[in-house]
Amino acid sequence: MAEQQRIHPVPEPEHELPVQKPSVPLVPKGSFSSEKGDPEKQQQQQEPPFRRTIPYYPPLKPPKRRCCSCKRCLCCTCCLLFLIIIIIAALSAAFYFVFQPKIPKYSVDSMRITQFNFNNDMSLLFATFNVNITARNPNKKIGIYYESGSQLSVWYTGVQLCEGSLPRFYQGHQNTTVLSLDLSGQTQNVTGLLQALQVDQQRGSIPLNLRAKVPVKLKIGKLKLMKWNFLVKCKLDVDSLSANNAIRIRNSDCQFGFRL
Numbered sequence: 001m002a003e004q005q006r007i008h009p010v011p012e013p014e015h016e017l018p019v020q021k022p023s024v025p026l027v028p029k030g031s032f033s034s035e036k037g038d039p040e041k042q043q044q045q046q047e048p049p050f051r052r053t054i055p056y057y058p059p060l061k062p063p064k065r066r067c068c069s070c071k072r073c074l075c076c077t078c079c080l081l082f083l084i085i086i087i088i089a090a091l092s093a094a095f096y097f098v099f100q101p102k103i104p105k106y107s108v109d110s111m112r113i114t115q116f117n118f119n120n121d122m123s124l125l126f127a128t129f130n131v132n133i134t135a136r137n138p139n140k141k142i143g144i145y146y147e148s149g150s151q152l153s154v155w156y157t158g159v160q161l162c163e164g165s166l167p168r169f170y171q172g173h174q175n176t177t178v179l180s181l182d183l184s185g186q187t188q189n190v191t192g193l194l195q196a197l198q199v200d201q202q203r204g205s206i207p208l209n210l211r212a213k214v215p216v217k218l219k220i221g222k223l224k225l226m227k228w229n230f231l232v233k234c235k236l237d238v239d240s241l242s243a244n245n246a247i248r249i250r251n252s253d254c255q256f257g258f259r260l
Helices: 039-046 064-099 191-203
Strands: 105-118 124-137 142-146 151-156 159-164 169-171 175-188 206-220 223-238 249-259
Touching (some): 124 142, 124 151, 151 175, 191 206
Antiparallel strands (some): 105 124, 124 175, 142 169, 151 159, 151 206, 223 249
16 A cells, blocks of 8 residues: 555744834943933923913003093183182272272371380380371271270380380271370390490481281271281381480381281
């Protein structure tokens, strides 16, 4: 018999796994990782730092209605003030043209000294003056009420010699009133005053100041206005300050002012 042919199964070749190509090394050959640093850290360093953006909010504008109301209020206030000024100016002009107010005039006509002597140790001065003052009211439609509480004084080199007051009276329209007033007083520490007085008496020119503060009320028609203060300052130049002697007033200049 012929030899039987044996068939042996041929094993199938195993599938070969794909060969992976070596990847490029992260660290070049011949260098150490410490020379180039950690790649992950280099990547982190190359990334831009994180920056927090703060949103921008533009400033809020005030509402237009409120701005318009403020402008309207300011405009009304200015118009009101302007109107008040016009009214006051119109009333003042009408008052001036209707009543034509004029400033009162005052003058010192004469002066007589009844007492002007020192005590024994020359530390006190006793003085008594009699002064004649003329008050003129040139107004045709305005009367003057002279109220109580007036002050009248005579000064020499800044030292008050005597004082007195005006009587209470009413001065009518275009009236001239002559007042005879007695002023008296005493002054301490007059050593310097006595020396200055001797020098001025030798020159024959002694400067005196007469000051008056008089509360008054003006009468316009039947209307009596509020109280004012008349301020009168008169600069006098006399030849002597001897008691019981005729004193001549060489020069007299009076200035008038007023205040509430």
